[in-house]
């Protein structure tokens with residue numbers, strides 16, 4: 001299991017000792033990417049409990065309550081400026097429907 005999370009920050013976030021003391025002297029740092037209190041864990045990781053090993057997911061809005069979709073293929077492309085990027089060639093929702101499906 002893995003998930004794609006969008007990060008827009010381009011630098012680190014300093015966590016001062018006072019912030020840690022405010023939280024009782026220790027903190028849980030979010031590693032799932034879904035916390036609304038990022039970088040601190042807020043329990044949103046519970047949404048990942050039933051993710052399946054070997055699959056890649058995304059959550060709408062990087063929100064644990066957003067629609068979860070499975071990314072079935074990631075295609076790497078070379079941009080004209082020489083930088084790399086990727087796009088998702090296919091996604092399916094929890095019911096197996098594709099991103100372009102109409103119901």
Ligand code: FES
Pocket residue numbers: 029030031032033034035040041042043044045046
């Ligand atoms: S690890 Fe991300 S919310 Fe807990």
